[in-house]
Amino acid sequence: VSIDEKVHDGDWILDNECRVIATPGHTSGHISLYFPRLKSVIAGDAAVIENHELLIANPHFCLNVEKAEQSLRKIKDLKAENYYCYHGGTFTL
Template identity: 70%
Template sequence: MKIKELPIEFEFNGQKEYIYPSLIIWNSELTLVDTGYPDFLPLIKKEILKNGYEMKDVKNIIITHYDDDHIGSLYDFKETYPWINIIASEIESKYISGEQESERLVQAKEMLVNMPEEEKEFGEWFVGELEKLKHVSIDEKVKDGDTILDNQCEIVATPGHTSGHISLYFPNLKSVITGDAGVNENNELVVANPHFCLDISNAKESLNKIKNLQAEHYYCYHGGKYCL
């Protein structure tokens, strides 16, 4: 088994930005972790092909949590490659499938009410982007301590950023895929977007939880790979 990060470059508000979805390779089967913003399928596909793999071998997509930069292209992936098995936590599954309004959308609407006038245009845009996300049914629901991918990957509940956020621990690789439980900022593993964490206290505990795994490699969706 090995893990490859897929650096995705894009432009936002006139600035160059990056996200780093992870690709897990196991017995010639591929598992993608998170799917970028809406319309990012071509960008992610390009990176997968550039690494010498084929889309027909993508068997799973694991979603760490419901946020537009993580699930934005999930619907497109499932529509284009219907055989892909979608995996998410039991909590986040309710939001991804549309069974329940997402915590992030509830938060965005609440923040909009008291937002200064000069920020309201962005707030309204963000609410609109969340409302446009298409729902996708989850094929496999997981919880803390579950193992997947032939027991090579352990699900680690890392609530805080969202309540059902999960990270992925690979004991044999001494590696963690963090989602937004931790980001690489100036070569330091820190809490992602504290301002948007639904529970900052839980977020800090979750960061300590993955740090205490003492992995050698932390694959961060924002900031790229962090190595001890």
């Protein structure tokens, strides 16, 4: 698939409604998407929900566990109300 647009950590996309958050660890180029107005983060594989808590995905499937933990802290620090995780559904504060 050809790339339509390259994005970087901190870039604003979708008419400045969404900020790109670099969240490497699970994979090297993983990103999450933060929608401040909606107080929501699409975490993708940067987080899973287990026992009503946001955690990194299974460490056995992370390319770099230390970076995955840093990325999880980074998206938690956004203090969003909703986190949408690829594995595990929706986490709501």
